[in-house]
Amino acid sequence: MILTASLPFVAFVVWLLAVPMEGFLLTRLGADNAILFFLVPHVITLAVIGGGLPRRMLPPLAAVGGAAAVGSTLLIAQAPAGVPWFLSGAGVGSAFVCVKAGSILKRSPSVAASAAVGLVAANALLFVFMAVPVPHSVKFPAAAALLLVPILARSGVQDEADGESNLAPFLPFVFVFQIVSGLMYGALFQDYAAAAFLPGIELVFYVAAVMAGLVLLHRRREGLLALAIVMAMFAFSLVLIDGPASVNVALFAMQAAAGFLDLYLLALLLAQRDTCRAFGIGLAVTCAGIAAGKTASLLIGDASHLVVAVANLVLTSSVLVLYLVMRSERPPDAPAIPAMGDMAGMAETGAGEGGPPFEFMLPPGLRKRFSDQEKSVLACVVRGMTFKEAARELDISESSVKTYMKRIYDKMSVSGKEELLTKLGTEQRE
Incomplete structure (x- = not known):
């Protein structure tokens, strides 16, 4: 699943580094300093997407924009004199593809690992792409074909x-x-x-x-x-x-x-x-x-x-x-999260009984990472509850508790409950 989520991002980055970002294919044409023709419309389009483009519009726009970027890549090889225009078209169209590829990354069960795998694989494949002894007339269509991976991938866009x-x-x-x-x-x-x-x-x-x-x-x-x-x-x-x-x-x-x-x-x-x-x-x-x-x-x-x-x-x-x-x-006056040795006491007395709610026991840097439901689940876990007990306490299914805990693990970059509790205590004390 990690590789599946990373693949559209990898394909997009290899195309990006091979062609518009002063890639080796572009420099072979003598198009020095042409990167600004790509970046300026790319930045403007990304800002429009981030500024309030309805998410339901991203998949169709990614398909249309991706087709424009594919066509522009092919035209660059055929008509080098038009490179500035073709790069501008690719800058607009590829912005939608880029955001779609990023959204698909979010579907990974381990977001941090997928991000790292994507960056490493993209650079490794770029090196191979550069080294393969085939004519550049073949590499340009191959680079354009890479964009089909994020274009055709099932959309990862969803409400968060x-x-x-x-x-x-x-x-x-x-x-x-x-x-x-x-x-x-x-x-x-x-x-x-x-x-x-x-x-x-x-x-x-x-x-x-x-x-x-x-x-x-x-x-x-x-x-x-x-x-x-x-x-x-x-x-x-x-x-x-x-x-x-x-x-x-x-x-x-x-x-x-x-x-x-x-x-x-x-x-x-x-x-x-x-x-x-x-x-x-x-x-x-x-x-x-x-x-x-x-x-x-x-x-x-x-x-x-x-x-x-x-x-x-x-x-x-x-x-x-x-x-x-x-x-x-991390303000110094934030109340402390109990370390591992204090969990038993919390389990006996109950978090929030006669004291501040669990949310306010988290330092602000951690508090902003979690949704309200995640904070509720985390409070139960800190009190020493099992997943089944937490589900009963919060009136949700045990599978939902496990899903929320998996998200918490990802956000804290830990692999399990014990490591999570240790890190919570460490971040508060730092």
């Missing part, structure tokens, strides 16, 4: 009653990171292309970061964003050191930073209550940051010292602001 609603505080950091990432690649990639120890090896660092990030998700999701910023700062510190070794290590660090950032962003979007709105707004901000970074790199040109100075200033400020935002998510 559960999930978070804390998307806004962290999107500015994603936007800033994409700007400095664009600056970095503009200042570094040409040097790396000439000095690479082994072309393509940089993808290994991206994949390694995603896999490491999946483990770190079990502690605190925002830690991935902090790691992405720190790795990017490390990469920028190497830019001013002459020599092929520093160029290679700098790009490896940026690829690791991108891996942490991409997994963080996917985990954040998939945790939201309204997946379509989250993907629309979240990806619009992300792509706007990429477009701004690309524009800035074109304006600055080869002034690497200026790039490093500006980017490090922005990243250092971002780390400070991120720390303050994360602190605000």
